[in-house]
Amino acid sequence: MEQETEAVPRKRKEADSALATELGRPPWDLEDKQPKAKKARLSTILFPETCEVTHRQLCELLKYAVLGKSTVPKPSWCQLLHPNHLSSVVIFILKGMSQLHFYKFYLEFRFLRKTFKHKFSLPPPTSDFLFDIIGLQKKKSTRGFPRTIEGPLMSAVLKSSTNLQNDPIIQKYGCEKVGLTRCLLTKEEMKTFHFPLEGSPNCENFILTKCDGSITDSSPLFGLDCEMCLTSKGRELTHISLVAEGGHCIMDELVKPDFKILNYLTSFSGITKKILNPVTTKLKDVQKLLRKLLPPDAVLVGHSLDSDLRVLQIAELNLEALASHEELKAASQEPGNKGGPTECPNMSVLECLDSVGQKLLFLTRDIDELSSSRNCQTIRCSSNKEVLEQARVEVPLFPFNIVQFSFKPFSPILAEEMKKRMKTKWTEMSTVYAGPFIKNCNIEAVKKMFNSLGPVESITLVLETYMPHFCIQYEVLEAAQLAIETMNGILVEDSYIRVHRPVTEFTLECDILVHELEQDSENQGIIYVAGLGETFKEHLLDQSSLFPGLEAVILPKDVKSRKQKNYCFLKFKTRDNAQVALEIFKGKDWKLKGRHALTPRHLQAWLKDIHPEPATPSGLQIVPPLLEKHVFQTLKENHAKIVAWRCNQRIERLYHSLSPGTLCLILLPGTKNTFGSHPGLGLMKIKEEENDTPGLGV
Known part of the structure; x- marks a missing residue:
């Protein structure tokens, strides 16, 4: 399914006539009219249709955050406004986790889904993930001494086998005794x-x-x-x-x-x-x-x-x-390096930081494979808990930080089973049963009625019941939810019908999940509208004055026919703007059906890549695979659900300790091995931003 995203043009505002008399007002009245201080802002107006961001594109954003408009081009996939007003950059890497983890344990990641408005898919990681996005290289040999700090209180010390001629203090001061003033x-x-x-x-x-x-x-x-x-x-x-x-x-x-x-x-x-x-x-x-x-x-x-x-x-x-050994080592730069940015679009993020005299802090459990870098201070921790404790102390001191938590990835077999069950769960959540209808009901009229709510994958007549019932499987979750909310209990040809989902283990908590999806920060301000005609877009643009805050129209198209489908998603500046528009669309002038959005765009693309599983008829018992049943039999401390919940809590605590204006990214890199690969997920936000996308389409 292809989508056409169109940002809604805005008319230039006319000057307020009241401003003509502004100069005649007393100065204390003019204080409130002073322009607000600029703040860094994020916009995803340039997001690709699939919402997939490559590692190279992610690197573009990070370099722009470091150097601003000085020497590197703007990111090609999003907009970072006023980058010079960022206070710092913090990247949380959840090593071993993928997009599958996030949506398998969606309810456990409560803080992440409610706080981070911008989400995007990542391709499966290469073996050099940190090099791809930052420029941290793997160690090529065991020679040399990596600049690391072992434990919370141990500063890096030289090994006895280190060549003294390579010591940064020797390089800067020589081997002769020097006076105090020389060391300042x-x-x-x-x-x-x-x-x-x-x-x-x-x-x-x-x-x-x-x-x-x-x-x-x-x-x-x-x-x-x-x-x-x-x-x-x-x-x-x-x-x-x-x-x-x-x-x-x-x-x-x-x-x-x-x-x-x-x-x-x-x-x-x-x-x-x-x-x-x-x-x-x-x-x-x-x-x-x-x-x-x-x-x-x-x-x-x-x-x-x-x-x-x-x-x-x-x-x-x-x-x-007096300088410490660590500071001297970083200060021992080439003679020609004056600390100014170097014009080179192929620089890594690490090199960009070095060009402006800034250091990177890298907190992790896994650094044995990384080579040293003069402007990267690496702190090795023994556990994720220690990573958290060190981050709360050290992160406020650095302008650019990577905090990496490490988790055991799913086994290939378990990951494949989980992926299939995720697809089955989504399919059953997007499926409804409707009936009873009278025995000689108009089947075409029934199909038309349910088609008006959104794209239908299939409509099947259920033969196991005395009175006719239909099983309707929709392409999108919003259509199925709309069918339940608008069709359940209505009178159709002298028969009151019930519309409900199949009752299986996958749909037992469906109401909770639907509610949480609607509250997802990415879905705030987005509505789903169905029953569109061919002239909907033109009519909408002509009547755009009725819809304040309208920023973008997402129009899905059929892959084969290239025709516009009968539904769309509309992005508004605020949830209140979206609610007003929803009431207008459902009114007598437009006569459309709609509700608030449930499915983030990147999730729709990911689900379509998973081979579809047929909806399971009501009453058929579902037996989980033996492996997963064994793994999830008890909620032990290292259970994946508990791990996800604890990870969410740790990031929440760290996030609240960040200073305003911090660009914060959460990266679930994904997994890749000989048995297959699973894409990753990225989330981003600038802390305490009042409005992520002021006046821009998404």
């Missing part, structure tokens, strides 16, 4: 590694120190270390230590956060609720004490010093600090 970070390096500086983003309320003295090789050195917790505001300070040269501790304070604590991060900090309960010291007290203790020419040294200064809300600390 420059202002440019501090910008590169996101140290808080006066005038930097999100540093507006930071205090300035009096450390503005001249630095010499004999300037005092101080070691700084901070522990933090996670609050409703983000990361907040819970403990600070300041150590002078010689190992003398001059400051060791517990700090009570200002906001409600959500996670004490005890496994990293050792801080517990019991420890903090009696504490009265606040951040402002620590800031005052630091300003007194640190002399004008103080130099700080520490691990993750940029993070510590941000949680202390201190900027302009001499604009200098």
Whole structure:
């Protein structure tokens, strides 16, 4: 089935006559008329008919998010408006999961389906999935030392077998002893590694120190270390230590956060609720004490010093600090690299980040096969739970993040069985039984009546009943649901008929699933309309003023005849706009039938690729395959349904911790092996966007 998607043209708005007198209004009245601040927006106006996005196209979007309009072309399949207003990019990869997982356990993925409005299919993954979308390469040999962090507190250290000549510190400073001033970070390096500086983003309320003295090789050195917790505001300070040269501790304070604590991060900090309960010291007290203790020419040294200064809300600390090994390694760039973007459309996302001096954070359980990269900080975790804990701490510190959870994929046999049963489930949900009719009923009239509700696959006369009944199988779920809602209980030729689905294990919770599909964020603002005539499109465009907020018309066509089918989907800006239009279409002037949409477009395309299974007659017992019956006999902790529910919960917690303006992508890559392949699924959203597609067709 082909579809024709047409964006509805908009008339240019005429100037409001009231604006002519605007200059005569007092200035305090004009404040409300100031233009709103620009925000990044997503639009899927360019989505392909199949809603399938290739890995290369996904890479296009990510590069555009990093570089904006500077050097790379716009994505060919979607629109990212105002990319420079993105605060960060976060990609969640659910390794081992596919589109089959999402719709098999659709009810378990409650947060994902209700939050992420834009969904698209992905082709089955290659063996280099991370390279295809980001540029992370697989390790070609066992030589060399990958830049990884083992565990939550262990920073990367050089193995004893590492060649010292390749050490980034040796490369930058040489083997001779150097003075303190030679080891200081420059202002440019501090910008590169996101140290808080006066005038930097999100540093507006930071205090300035009096450390503005001249630095010499004999300037005092101080070691700084901070522990933090996670609050409703983000990361907040819970403990600070300041150590002078010689190992003398001059400051060791517990700090009570200002906001409600959500996670004490005890496994990293050792801080517990019991420890903090009696504490009265606040951040402002620590800031005052630091300003007194640190002399004008103080130099700080520490691990993750940029993070510590941000949680202390201190900027302009001499604009200098000793660099850690990790920072030096990333800073050892080619002489000609000034940090500006390089004009090369074939760059990977990783190279784009490097060209603007940004680092990628990669959190995962599986990194043994990945090679190192100077601007990719990889943290290896022992479990998905640890990935979650690390992500909540580390993700706010990086502009570009990949958080990869790993799951055991379905076995090939089980996956094929599940796919067939998914198709059977959808077929039975799209099938209705109608009757009883009188014995000499007009069969052609019955067919016409049910055809008016949508595309019919087949209409079969049921011979097992005393009075005539019909089995009607529709192409789309919306038509079957419309038949139940509008035809059940009506009088047809002196007989009140019942219209209902077959009762099998696949349809037992059909009402719940239909309700949740209607509430899916992708279906908000989309309606299904049936009973169309040949001139519907022209009539609709002529009367477009009756339908405010109309953004696009999706007109399916028959593959063979190329003729327009008797139904369509209409996309509106809001659900309220869609409801108003629905009432008009069902009114006496249009005399059409319709309801809110149920089936996302990418799902329709995926279901059609699965070989159809015949609808099962009512009363026939369905016995699940022995393998699946065994696997799903009990809901153990590692049961796929429990895993899906837990995955949904983890992503929800992480999503709520992201800053506004974050481009968030969820990727279920799909699976591929010698027995077959299963396509993946992508979901995307910019957090806290008021309207994903303002004035644009989808």
